[in-house]
Amino acid sequence: MAVAGSWQPPRPCEVYRAEWELCRSVGHVLHHYYVHGKRPDCRQWLRDLTNCREWEESRSAEAQVSLDLRV
Secondary structure (H helix, E strand, C coil): CCCCCCCCCCCCHHHHHHHHHHHHCHHHHHHHHHHHCCCCCCHHHHHHHHHHHHHHHHCCHHHHHHHHHHC
């Protein structure tokens, strides 16, 4: 059971950073291009990382809502 006021992002920020870096890696870009015919869109991982870091720094309600929508 969750304690009121104890919300935290669904994943640690490090996970978002790792996913963003993987998405931008040469191997992933080549594979995605070969399979789908276009480069992968990594913007959502960057937005999630930015919101996670913003929430960690300021406990921003806007960042919390952005991360909740992603789950």
